[in-house]
Amino acid sequence: MHEFRYRNNSLYCEEVKIKDLVKRFGTPLYVYSYQTLINHFVKLEEAFRPINPLICYSVKANSNLAILKALVDKGAGLDIVSGGELFRAQRVGCQPKKIVYASVGKTDREIEEAVKLGILFFNVESYPELENIQHIAKKLNKTAYVALRINPDVEPKTHKYITTGKLTNKFGIDFRSAKQIILLASGFSNLRITGLHIHIGSQITSPDPFVAAIKKVIGFIDKLKKEGIKLEYLNIGGGLGIIYDRESPQTAAKFAAKVLPLLRKTGLKIIMEPGRFIVGNAGILVTKVLYVKNTPKKKFIIVDSGMNDLIRPALYNAYHNILALHKKNRLEKADIVGPICESGDFFAKDRELPKVEEGEYLAIMSAGAYGFSMSSNYNSRRRPEEVMVVKDKVFVIRKRESSVDLIRNETVPFFLLSR
Ligand code: LLP
Numbered sequence: 044m045h046e047f048r049y050r051n052n053s054l055y056c057e058e059v060k061i062k063d064l065v066k067r068f069g070t071p072l073y074v075y076s077y078q079t080l081i082n083h084f085v086k087l088e089e090a091f092r093p094i095n096p097l098i099c100y101s102v103k104a105n106s107n108l109a110i111l112k113a114l115v116d117k118g119a120g121l122d123i124v125s126g127g128e129l130f131r132a133q134r135v136g137c138q139p140k141k142i143v144y145a146s147v148g149k150t151d152r153e154i155e156e157a158v159k160l161g162i163l164f165f166n167v168e169s170y171p172e173l174e175n176i177q178h179i180a181k182k183l184n185k186t187a188y189v190a191l192r193i194n195p196d197v198e199p200k201t202h203k204y205i206t207t208g209k210l211t212n213k214f215g216i217d218f219r220s221a222k223q224i225i226l227l228a229s230g231f232s233n234l235r236i237t238g239l240h241i242h243i244g245s246q247i248t249s250p251d252p253f254v255a256a257i258k259k260v261i262g263f264i265d266k267l268k269k270e271g272i273k274l275e276y277l278n279i280g281g282g283l284g285i286i287y288d289r290e291s292p293q294t295a296a297k298f299a300a301k302v303l304p305l306l307r308k309t310g311l312k313i314i315m316e317p318g319r320f321i322v323g324n325a326g327i328l329v330t331k332v333l334y335v336k337n338t339p340k341k342k343f344i345i346v347d348s349g350m351n352d353l354i355r356p357a358l359y360n361a362y363h364n365i366l367a368l369h370k371k372n373r374l375e376k377a378d379i380v381g382p383i384c385e386s387g388d389f390f391a392k393d394r395e396l397p398k399v400e401e402g403e404y405l406a407i408m409s410a411g412a413y414g415f416s417m418s419s420n421y422n423s424r425r426r427p428e429e430v431m432v433v434k435d436k437v438f439v440i441r442k443r444e445s446s447v448d449l450i451r452n453e454t455v456p457f458f459l460l461s462r
Pocket of ligand 1: 104145244246355359412
């Protein structure tokens with residue numbers, strides 16, 4: 044459920060008519076509903092209340108400071124993957140003990156910053172990384188805390204680019220190596236392994252892969268316990284799917300019903316890292332129809348947003364529902380494409396779509412997660428404005444980029460200027 048609805052045939056975000064936003068801010072425009080964002084966080088929190096997990100929102104899904112601050116204010120922690128995300132986490136005042144840090148390739152500088160700050164733990168993905176964290180923590184005379192990321196080798200049944208829990212993926216450590224690493228690390232002076240982490244993939248719509256992965260990891264925890272190795276945390280990652288098309292992903296309550304009994308048994312403090320589930324349906328991308336082009340084979344609706352603004356269809360062939368701001372009853376088959384010089388620059392292909400004319404507007408739905416955060420300046424396009432709607436109020440949370448923003452960090456070498 045979300046707060047984007049038609050009223051008298053006009054699409055609204057909460058109590059604001061989106062057409063009015065377009066008049067004020069232009070297009071392409073990302074519009075977020077504060078209420079939808081918070082509702083999803085609260086749904087998860089309530090579903091898991093019996094075990095009171097720390098919900099670390101996955102910053103990569105949408106890293107806008109306003110989104111982060113809104114969630115941190117509601118008690119969320121943050122799941123980060125870079126020094127840049129650590130910077131954002133600090134900017135919104137997230138307590139260090141509510142930050143977990145994943146990534147297969149953390150640099151020395153990134154590790155150093157996080158150790159100095161005293162984050163809850165690193166999700167560590169390999170033995171060399173573990174050694175490096177020990178080395179850096181020792182140099183700083185600090186203790187670093189770690190959850191080993193386990194690769195449980197389960198099939199999450201999602202797009203192959205966002206599958207992470209198979210042994211052919213670069214992520215995590217297999218059980219056998221994990222055991223050896225835990226034993227070796229017990230000799231490390233400045234590092235403590237306090238937990239285990241799994242994250243098997245993203246946009247997973249069935250509970251079964253989660254249950255399979257959690258069962259495997261619980262078996263491992265039991266083995267460790269028998270050998271006297273005690274842990275404090277189990278981080279079950281993110282990956283909960285949302286509705287883009289006709290899929291019927293589990294609700295927070297249904298997901299909890301399946302995994303809660305398992306998690307409870309561990310007696311460990313549970314961490315979760317949802318991204319898409321919280322922010323995915325809380326945002327849309329609004330775009331203007333520039334031209335309607337008929338060719339002998341197809342009809343193309345050419346819009347003013349491109350794959351630089353929302354890359355998911357181009358990269359994963361992802362489906363996003365597309366609505367007209369003014370509700371249409373007539374449909375027609377067309378492709379919706381952007382202005383970028385690549386045939387992968389599309390939002391919909393051969394789809395029955397609202398019949399729109401030049402100058403009308405479309406809303407690309409469920410664009411809150413991995414939309415703006417994966418945007419780029421390809422084709423020297425200025426990235427869109429982002430606004431947040433709270434009931435009948437509108438707040439700009441990121442200005443549209445200017446031409447000067449595009450070249451801000453570029454310099455022409457002196458030898459070229461002197462000619
Ligand atoms: N934790 C870890 C370690 C992750 O790698 C990810 C996402 C998450 C949590 C959050 O996953 P979520 O709850 O959002 O599924 N760009 C792709 C998705 C990439 C996911 C990367 N990792 C997309 O647009 O579908």
